[in-house]
Amino acid sequence: MAALPLPVTRAAASDQQQQQGHGGAGAEVWRRAAKALLFLAAVALPCLVLYHRAVVAPGDLFGAAAIPWRRAAADLDSEDGSLERVLTAAAMRRPSDTVILTTLNSAWSEPGSVLDVFLESFRSGESTRELLQHLVIVSLDTAAHARCGQVHRHCFALVTDGVDFSGQKNFMTDGYLRMMWRRVDFLREVLEKGFSFVFTDTDIVWFRNPLPHFYPDGDFQIACDHFTGDPSDLNNAPNGGFAYVRSSAETAEFYRFWYAARERHPGLHDQDVLNAIKRDPYVGELGVRIRFLSTELFGGLCEPSRNLSRVCTMHANCCVGLRRKIGDLNAMLQDWRRYRALPREEKREVSWTVPRNCSLFHTQEERG
Incomplete structure (x- = not known):
């Protein structure tokens, strides 16, 4: 016989109904809460996406191609950071950050080209080998950067979009002028980062440490094609291939002014523009103290140093054509080695055998 259900008292029935009513109300509360959460999520999600779009690098969410100007900015930051690291690693303690x-x-x-002669001069000079640890080679194309990595420690790749600096750039050609102006703008960046510098063209051989011979009161010191004998004389003919510049807000602004002046003097070499602005009232207002370096210490083929016992550097200026430069740079090194090998009493009789190959009078067809 089936068991009969137990009788339910009124009190028990009342308790059961109350429990069922509370359960129904609780379910209703949860349903409403769920709807509210879904509504909040629907509103918050687009806001969250917009927030990430504003603050997260574009490649993280949308891919690099989505916002190309952001990608370009990121690349510049990366190049800027790389430059900072290279300069910091190479900087001297004295003079500070040079x-x-x-x-x-x-x-x-x-x-076998100019770079090899340049580096060899540091190794064979007096108190110059240790300066190599403070040298940064700034490469203007990928092949030069790869070669630098093979032969030197501090290398920086300076990339210029849309410009090919890889080939030989003869004097005053369009490619040559672009390369020279890119150099001026780059040196301004170095100054703005707080680094003083000695800039040297690679077709300069180093025989002695030049740092002790810079003027203590000069902010911008530059070599000359012709030196009048007075380091403050603005009639000196400057050569941008060798300069010592102290980092300051004034020298950085001087370089910025120099670079901008190219637009007022289209088609001119950076040295010619420097000659045009060196007497500008704005340069005087900046207070940059300009000094010109003696060709006795910082000579070149335009005006060779006459004293091998004092010369610091020699420049293959006033020379057109890569092969001719290499020939006379090697000859300078030979003259230097011959000088160093002689007894002291015979050293004063040694003189340069250059120029051998270089001349300003070669025709355009011979300049390759």
Whole structure:
């Protein structure tokens, strides 16, 4: 016989109904809460996406191609950081935060070319080998950067979009002028980062440490094609291939003014523009103290140093054509080695055998 259900008292029935009523109310509360949460999520999600779009790098959410100007800014930041690291690693302690800089393209970096003679001069000079640890080679194309990595410690790749600096750039050609102006703008960046520098063209051989011979009162000191004998004389003919510049807000602004002045003097070399602005009232207002370096200490083929016992550097200026430069740079090194090998009493009789190959009078067809 089936068991009969137990009788339910009124009190028990009342308790059961109350429990069922509370359960129904609780379910209703949860349903409403769920709807509210869904509504909040629907509103918050688009806001969250917009927030991430504003603050997260574009490649993280949308891919690099979605916002190309952001990608370009990120690349610039990366290049800027790389420059900072290279300069910091190479900087001297005395003078504080000073680096030696040279620029290089592939035509000058090939084995047996200008770069090899340049580096060899540091190794064979007096108190110059240790300066190599403070030299930063700024490469203007990928081939030059690869070559730098093979032969030197501090290398920086200076990329210029849409410009090919790899080939030989003959004097005053369009490619040559672009390369020179890019150099001026780059040196301004170095100054703004707080680094003083000795800039040297790669077609300069170093025989002695030049740092003790810079003027203590000069902010911008530059070598000359012709030196009048007075380091403050603005009639000196400057050569931008060698300069010592102290970092300051004034020298950075001077470089910015120099670079901007190219637009007022289209088609001119950076040295010619420097000659045009060196007497500008604005330069005087900046208070940048300009000094010109003696060719006795910082000579070149335009005006060779006459004293091998004092000369610090020699420049293959006033010379057109890469092969001719290499020939006379090697000859300078030979003269230097011959000088150093002689007894002291015979050293004063040694003189340069250059120029051998260089001349200003070669025709355009011979300049390759």
